[in-house]
Amino acid sequence: MSEEIIQDVIIGESEDYIINLGPQHPSTHGVLRLEVCLKGETVKYLNPHVGYIHRGIEKMCEAITYQQIIHLTDRMDYLSAHMNNEAVCMVVEDALQVEVPERVKYIRTILDELNRLASHQLWWCAFGMDLGALTTFFYGLRDREHILDIFEESFGSRLLHSFNTPGGLMHDVHPNFQKRIKDFIKYFREKLPEYDQLLTGNIIFQNRAKGIGYMSKETAIGYGVTGPSGRGSNFSCDIRKIAPYGVYDKVQFNEILETGCDTFARYKVRMAEMWESLSILEQLVDNIPEGDFTAKMKPVVKLPAGEYFRRVETARGELAVYVVSDGNKNPYRMRFRTPNFSNLFVMNEIASGYKIADLIAISGSLDLVIPDIDR
Amino acid sequence: MSSNIYDFSKLTGSVHAWLSGLMSSGWVTFTELVLVGLVFLLLYALLGLFLVYLERKVCAIIQNRIGPNRVGKWGIIQTIADLVKLLLKELIPIRKSDPLLFNLAPFIVIICSFLAMAALPYAKGLQAIDFNIGVFYVMAVSSLSVVGILIAGWSSNSKYSLIGAMRSGAQIVSYELSVGLSLLAIVVFTGSMQLSTIVESQANGWWIFKGHIPAFISFVIFLIASTAEINRGPFDLAEAESELTAGFHTEYSGIKFAFFFLAEYMNMFIVSALGATVFLGGWMPFHIGNWEGFNHIMDFIPSAVWFFTKTFFIILIIMWFKWTFPRLRIDQLLTLEWKYLLPISLFNIVLIAFIVLMGWHF
Amino acid sequence: MESESLILFFIVAIILVGGAIIFSTLVAPNSFNPVKSEPYECGIPSEGPAWIQFNVGYYLFAIIYLVFDVETVFLFPWGVVMKTIGMRAFIEIIIFFFILGLGLLYAWKKGALKWV
C-alpha cells in the first residue's frame, strides 16, 4: 500500500459518507440523482438533484397550438399519458365552453382507468424488483401487455397514444374495443390474486414495507403529496371524487384511503385501486353510448384571453394545468403542476433515519416518473 | 450392505496399477496428480458453466420466458459464448484502488471453492481426499471465501463495494454458525466427521428420514443458512443490485468479474453437495429398511447419478427461493440468524443428543 | 490421496485464475481513459474517499461471532464422541449450552444484537 493511500483513510466518524444514487442507478427509475449522506447504513439526509432530462415543455408550449400540445403532455408522465392529454383537452373545452359528446366522456374515462391499471401494474413490477423479488417484474409486464394490446388496436400506439384532441378523440375506437376490455377484465381478475400471494402476503415483503417511510397526513398535505402516495397517509386527494370529470360522477367507486402512512399503506392503496379500476371498467364498458367521437371544433383553436385552471387525477396524483391565454392560437403561458414533482421532494422528510435499503423501498412506493418532474 | 454398487476405487486402482507398470513410482505419482488436477479443472469449469445455464433457464421458465435459446440447441452453449466474451473484455484498472489486493481477491474466492471441491464424495470410491474431518474441512474452506469478498470490496475504493463487502462480512460470518450447528446434528448421529463414513451410515436410510423431526429441522436450517452463506437471493445483500448496483464486485470487469460469478455458482454447488451428502445420503441409493428387492433395484442406478440428482435437487430449491422472494434487509437478516436460527439450532442439538442418548434413531 | 495433495488443488486453482487473467490481458483491448478508471458512483465523481472508519455495527457482529464460533469448534469433537460416551457427554453439553445460552441472552439483553 502506498503512502498516498494510507493518508486517504480518514480517522473519525464525524465525516459524512456521501453516496450518489443515480443518475445511472438501477433503482432510481430514470435519471434522478439522490445525494445520500450515510452513517453506517442509515440515511442521515438526502438531497434530490433533478434536471437531467429537462426539456422545457412549458416553454415549447408557448410556441405551438393547443392540438400540438397534446403530444408533448404524453411525454411528461409517460405512464399516464392519457390523463395528461385529457387535462389539456379539458382546459381547452372549459375555455371554449364546448360540450363534448357523451360517448367521448365514456371512452375517456375507460381509457383513464385502463391507463391507471397499466401504470399501477408497472409500478407493482418495479416495486417488487426494487425489493429484490425479480419475478414480479415479469408477471406484471405479462399482464400489462394485454392493456397495451388494447391500446395498440384502437390507437395504433402502445404507450404515448396522443389519442385525445381538444373537443373529443382523434378517431373512433376499434370495433373490438369493448370485447377486448371484457376479456381483459376476466383475465386480470384471475391474475390479481396471484400478485397478493406472491408479494403482498409474503412475510419478508411485509417486514420490508411495514413501518418504513412514515409520512403523516400533515406532511403529505404540506408537501403536496397526492395520488396513491398521499392517500396512503389518509390524505383525501382524489380529484375524481373532489371535482368529477368525465363520467366519474356516474360510476360507483370508492376513494381508497389507508391510515398506515407507511410504505405498506401506499402499496395497499395501489393494489386496492387496481380492483377499483376493474370495477369502474366493468360498470362503463357495456354502457358506451353511440354518437360522435368529437365535438364540432374550429380547425384553429383560439382560447379567449384569460386564465384557466383544471385538475385531473393521473395514476400518480394530481395534475393541474394552468393556462394564461392572450387570445392567440398559442398559450401565453402554460404551466403543468405535475404530481411527481411534489412527490419527489418529500423524500428527504420521510426517508431520513431509515436504512439505505428502505430508501429504495420508499422511492419505489412513491412511484416516481422522472420526466414528469423535469418536464 | 450395498455391495453391488460399482466402486470407483476399482477404476482408480487399475489406473494406478497400469501406470505403475509403465514408469517409476515418482512419475506415477506425478502423472496421477496431473490427471486429478485436469479432471477437477474440467469438472469445475463444466459445472460452473452448466449451473449458470441452469439458473438462466430455471428463472426464465418461472418468469414465463424461454431463456437462452439462440446459441446452440436450447441455447446450451450460451454460457460458453458468454465466457469467451468475458475473456475478451478489457480489464479496467481502478484509479486509487489497492492493486495487490484488488488482483488477489478473485484468486482467493476461486481457491476456496476449488479446495472445497476436493473433499466431496462424488460416487462410491470417487473422492479426491477423504479427510477424517471432512464436514469440518468443507465448511471451513467454503466460508473462507468471505475473505476474498471483503478484500474485493475494500480494495476497490468504491463506496458501493465497501458497503457490499461489509454487509457480506457480517452476513457470512453470522450464518456460518447455523451451518455449523446444523451439520453438527448429523455428526452427533453418525459419530464421525468423515464424509465417507457419514455416507456409509445412511445405507439403510437417509438421515433426514432416520433422524426424526430434529434432523428435518436441521436440514431446513442448513438450507436457509447455506443460502445466506453463499450470498444468494433472498440473502444477496452483498450484491443487492437495486441498492448497491453490484455490491462488492462493482469495479471488477471482464474475466475477474467472471471469477466472482463462477465462484458464487460453485459455492452453491458445494453447499448443495454437502447438504446432499450429509442429509440426503450422498451417493447412497434410496434404501428402505429391509426391503431387499427394492434396495437391490435401486442399487442398479449408478452412485454418481444419485449424488448429482440429490445435489441438483437442492440447487433447484435454492434457485426457487431466489426467484420467489424479495430481499431481506441487513438488520432483519441478522435478526433472523441471531434471534431465530441460532437458538433453534442450539435447542435442536440438545434434542438430537437426547435422541441419540436414548437410541431412538434408526 | 493424502491431504498433502491439497497443494495440488491450490496450484490448479491458481493456474486456472492466473492463466485466464494473463490470457485476457494479452487478448483483450487495453485503453487508458482517466474517467473510465474512476470508481463507479452512478456517473458522478465520488465525493471524499471510500476508506473511512466504518459503522461499528458490522464489527460488533463479527466479535459475537468469534465467541460463538470458537464454541462451535469445541462442539464438533463432542459430537463425534457423543455416541460412545453417552450420558456424561449429554449432561456436559447441557451445562455447556446453558452457559452459551446465557452468553447469547446477555448479548441480546445488552442490545448487541440490535442493528445500529
Next chain:
Amino acid sequence: MLSRQELTDIIRIFEPDAEFPEGTQLLEVIVPAEKIFALAEKLKSDQKTAFNYLINETAVDFLTHMTVVYHLESTEFRHLIVLKSILSDRENPAIDSFTALYPTAEYFEREIFDLFGIRFNNHPNLKRLFLEDDYGYPLRKDFRDEINIIER
C-alpha cells in the same frame, strides 16, 4: 365549503388592499407582494378558510411586469382560490417565500427562481433546480437562445 362571495368578504377583512378581478374562472385575489405572506398565513390558520394545501405556485412574465400565482385549496372544505402578486420590477424581482407555511413551496420556488429569476426572501435554499448557474431565465418572454431554440 364557502361560496365565492363569502370568501371575498373574509379576505376583504384580512387584507383591505386586496383586489378581486371580475369574470375569472376561479376566485382570484391580487395582493401586493409585501402583504401576500401575511394574508396566506391568515388564510391558512383561520378556522373558516383553512387553506392548508398549496396546489401550485408559478409565475408569468408579461414583459412589463411579472405575476406570481398561487393556487390554494382547503383539504377540509374544498374551496379553491388563486392568489396573485404583481412584481413590477422585472430587473430584480423579489417576493416573500411561502416555505414556512407550505414545505412544498420550497421546490416550487426554486423552480420559479430557476426559470424566471424571481428571488424569494427567507428561502432556506434558493439554488437553481434544473439548469446551470450561468444559464439565463428561459421562461421569461425576452429569453433568447440562439443555439438551442429554433424559431419557426
Next chain:
Amino acid sequence: MNSIAEYFTDLYKGISSLWAGMRITGKYFFSPRAIVTQQYPENRKTLKMEDRFKGEIIMPHDADNLHACTGCGICEMNCPNGSIEILSDRVANAEGKMERIIDKHIYHLSMCTFCGLCVKTCPSDALAFGQEFEHAVFDRNKLTKVLNQPGSKLRKEAK
C-alpha cells in the same frame, strides 16, 4: 405463555406466506405453456401489426402511381416538430392556369413523434400510417424520406 403461542403462530404464518409465493412460482415452473415470449426475428412472417398501428407516415400511391397530395402544406403547418417539409412547384396545367404540385414531400422520421396530426388534418387524405416498425438504420440520413414516389402525379378526381 401467550407470547410463546404468538411466536409459533407468527412462525406458522410466515412460513405459509412464503409457501404461498413459492406455489405461484412453482406452478409457472411446471406449466411451460404459460410462456409468453415472442421470438421476434423468427416470427417475422407471422407477425401482424394492428391495422391502425402507427409505424411511419406514408403516402399511398395507387396502381397508376397517383397520389392525393395537393401540396397545400397543412400537414407541414400542423406538425409540432417540423418533421414534414413540402417542396412544391407551380406549373401550368392544360388550361394554362398555374397550379401547385408537390415536388418533394419530405418526411423526417427521426423527428416524428407519431402524434397523427398530419394524417388527421390532411384535407385530401393523402397521408396514412404505415405498418413498418423496423426503423433502425446505420446512417441518420436514411431517416429522411421522400414520400411521393418519383414520377408520381396528383390524382384528379372525377368532377
